[in-house]
Amino acid sequence: MEHTRHSHQGGQSGEAGPPAAGHIAGQAGLGAEDREHAVHRHGQHAGHSTAMFRNRFWLCLALSVPVVYFSPMFAHLLGYHLPQFPGSVWVAPVLGTVVFAYGGGPFLRGGVSELKARKPGMMLLIALAISVAFAASWATTLGTTLGTGGFDLDFWWELALLVVIMLLGHWMEMRALGAASGALDALAALLPDEADLVTAEGVRTVPVPELSVDDVVLVRSGARVPADGTIVEGGAAFDESMITGESRTVPRGMGDRVVAGTVATDSSVRVRVTAVGGDTALAGIQRLVAEAQESSSRAQALADRAAALLFHFALGAGLITFTAWTAAGRLDEAVVRTVTVLVIACPHALGLAIPLVIAISTERAARSGVLIKNRMALELMRTIDVVLFDKTGTLTEGRHAVTGTAAVPGVAPAELLAVAAAVEADSEHPVARAIVRAAGEDAAARALGLRGSGFISLTGRGAKATVDGTEAAVGGPNMLRELGLRTPEALHGAVDAWRERGAGVLHVVRDGRIIGALALEDRVRGESRAAVAALRRRGLKVALVTGDARQVAEAVGRDLGIDEVFAEVLPEDKDKKVLELQRRGLKVAMVGDGVNDSPALARAEVGIAIGAGTDVAVESAGVVLAGNDPRAVLSMIDLSRASYRKMVQNLLWATGYNILAIPLAAGILAFAGVVLSPAAAAILMSASTIVVALNAQLLRRIDLDPDRLR
Secondary structure, three states, X not given: OHHHHHHXXXXXXXXXXXXXXXXXXXXXXXXXXXXHHHHHOOOOOXXXXXXXXXXHHHHHHXXXXXXXXXXXXXXXXXXXXXXXXXXXXXXXXXXXXXHHHHHOHHHHHHHHHHHHOOOOOHHHHHHHHHHHHHHHHHHHHHHHHOOOOOOOOOOHHHHHHHHHHHHHHHHHHHHHHOHHHHHHHHHHOOOOOEEEEEEOOEEEEEEHHHOOOOOEEEEOOOOEOOOEEEEEEOOEEEEOHHHHOOOXXXXXXXXXXXXXXXEEOOOOEEEEEEEOHHHOHHHHHHHHHHHHHHOOOHHHHHHHHHHHHHHHHHHHHHHHHHHHHHHOOOHHHHHHHXXXXXXXXXXXXXXXXXXXXXXXXXXXXXXXXXXXXXXXXXXXXXXXXXXXXXXXXXXXXXXXXEEEEEEOOOOOHHHHHHHHHHHHOOOOOHHHHHHHHHHHHOHHHHHHOOOEEEEEEEOOOEEEEEXXXXXXXXXXXXXXXXXXXXXXXXXXXXXXXXXXXXXXEEEEEEOOEEEEEEEEEEEEOHHHHHHHXXXXXXXOEEEEEOOOOHHHXXXXXXXXXXXXXXXXXXXXXHHHHHHHHHHOOOOEEEEEOOHHHHHHHHHOOEEEEEOOOOHHHHHHOOEEEOOOOOOHHHHHHHHHHHHHHHHHHHXXXXXXXXXXXXXXXXXXXXXXXXXXOHHHHHHHHHHHHHHHHHHHHHHHHOOOOHHHHO
């Protein structure tokens, strides 16, 4: 077969084949319930759901309105008279108790769990604050209504608002944590319900779940691909934005893979199904996002430790406050100050500081075609010193392309291409497909309308056919030796230059004489140049690793401006190059797409798998680029740096606010007449939460569109 004739004559080594467009397969798909459950296992929200927090928030908000209105303290602050009617005194206590029990339930249960686990944290501190406020308020209410005296501690409205604010914050957090999964659920909803199955009797419509591997389906112009597969007939421009985040259409032809959910925009194609159900790209993406939601991070661990320290700090401050004021003979003030300390120490801002940033970052990345499998990868990306790219299929297209033509005098380049394409029209070899594709993209070559017949494969030499009544052939050095032909002087300059950079060279023969030559290479992606330049502008080194011949690798390196090239590297030795860089003190991000990249992806600080790659490469990486645009690495770095800034800002604000506010709540400046009331404590706590949430939302303003690098 012609596979032999082309593969060894062009001087081009390495893999060359059609990329699998956006293919990210998973072993098993995740249903909506599975994804929801995975998201909800995050942090302290075991067993909780977005809907639960939402429903409790709205009900408690409605109940809080009369609680606040009937609060004597609130009425005193705003200067209005409370309505008087039988039982009016019980409105705030009864509704406040409902808010405490129903709205505060998740926090009370979480606090008990932390106590049992001997790991005090956010939930326990929240539970302690609302429990103290609840007990103090009931003591005041009973003492007032029964005439037995007691403390003047009407905290019902602060308690109600505290619970409502907590529910709102956790609802916001759960929404943010589920945003990436929600976006993918919406994406999955775009899949068609039915497919046009091609059978021996014709085309019939069947439900998508009935499709099997190796079925052939007809995808009409404007329709969505029902399952992952390979185009076996036709070609079209595909809208893959729902997978890659790239708005421009991508041409796909015979042998190219397409992903379920993408749209054939301008023509019909026939696709042989290669994956269905849980094995499709979308199922794999959903699984990856679920893994990301469950993965831990250093920043989250730092926030959890800060919450634990804050619990002990607040508890200690509360005990000291109570003891000091009691010793001063002010028992009523001791209770007021202690409750105020515990209310203001509620770590809601701290609890949102990291999860919101990570959740929004994950969502933004997913919408831009960057899938974060492990949150540590997102955090580490900002520390990377060098980005190591695999060449084939990563910086290059991963398939042969005609990159140069040279014709003898009297023959136009378009004619040369047209003759070569006519000879190769019936071949399925990747090199032949590249020649046919190049002629199809050349308007002048198409206009000639040359047709070949009697195609014959010359094993190890080339191929020949009759083109418009004249015998023509395409091949390499072995074919020229067999025919007794030598490269014409007019072609020497171009051919020598091509061979010097490692390109494959094929000659075109017509009627017994050479009429020209073609250069074939694994063409560099148009986006690679912008990606490398942008990385270097950010102060990062860029390196290239490949099994290709040194002249091929160095030619690509020179073309792209790469700092260091590792050539002729055996597949099993790629991870040793990562180790070599690490031993120089560099932190490495490895970008690859093949099985032989997997050890290197795993060894690097951050492994980034191009989505068009293999399942093994994807499983070894911490980050997956759903498309095959290397510029997405820049989006990852920019997002990592911005996320880190927001994490630090939020942590500083959340912890600094508590360190300053708790002593004020304890009454440390009472001698100077500066006393922080429980109402003011609740307002400050709310303001802190709002600041943290708004600061995290600013991440949505980051431009992750790779076209910004052009």
